[in-house]
Amino acid sequence: MSAVYVLVGLVAYLIGSISFAIIFGKKFGGFDVREKGSKNAGSTNVLRTVGKKAAALTLICDILKGVVAVLLAMLAAHIWAKNDTEAETLKYLAGLMAIVGHTFPVYYGFKGGKGVATSLGVLLVVNPEIGLICLIFALIIMIATRLVSLGSILAAVLFPILTVFMIDDNYPAKIISIIIALLVIFNHRTNIKRLKEGTENKLSFKK
Secondary structure (H helix, E strand, O other), X not given: OHHHHHHHHHHHHHHHOOOHHXXXXXXXXXXXXXXXXXXXXXXXXXXXXXXXXXXXXXXHHHHHHHHHXXXXXXXXXXXXXXXXXXXXXXXXXXHHHHHHHHHOOHHXXXXXXXXXXXXXXXXXXXXXXXXHHHHHHHHHHHHHHOOHHHHHHHHHHHHHHHHHXXXXXXXXXXXXXXXXXXXHHHHOHHHHHHHHHOXXXXXXXOO
């Protein structure tokens, strides 16, 4: 079974490493999005530097990365997992590795994005109920404050809390959910600094 964990993790990482922000940034803008704006390979920076169409495509594809990685893990679990705990662990492991791939993509010099959209795709598949709660919570924060980073960070904090209380007796999944949250928060460390300083960029809904 250990070989299955390694295989699922590797495949999920390679899927996560596909950076659609870079791909669509070059296609629609003619430049590497990591060289413009916040220099982050994510849909928010694509929106600010390239445009709505490229940003929408980036967002959708980044979400789908998380979805596909977890669905493949579920297929592997159906074939090899001996119990529900192993099956859940495979799903959460695939989700984590897809986010790691997005953050440190092997195809792009290990310099990627913050993993929010990919995390959303992961959450919506590993536990739709928790995923929807986190999504609605994040959207409320973003709309109220116009701060995408704040909504993302607080949703990342909420995810493991909900996982701990809503999933019974699956400690690997709970531990991985905490690691996912810490990774997303770590990826937002510069945003946290700007939030403290009051200099974080706000998203305009009028544009």
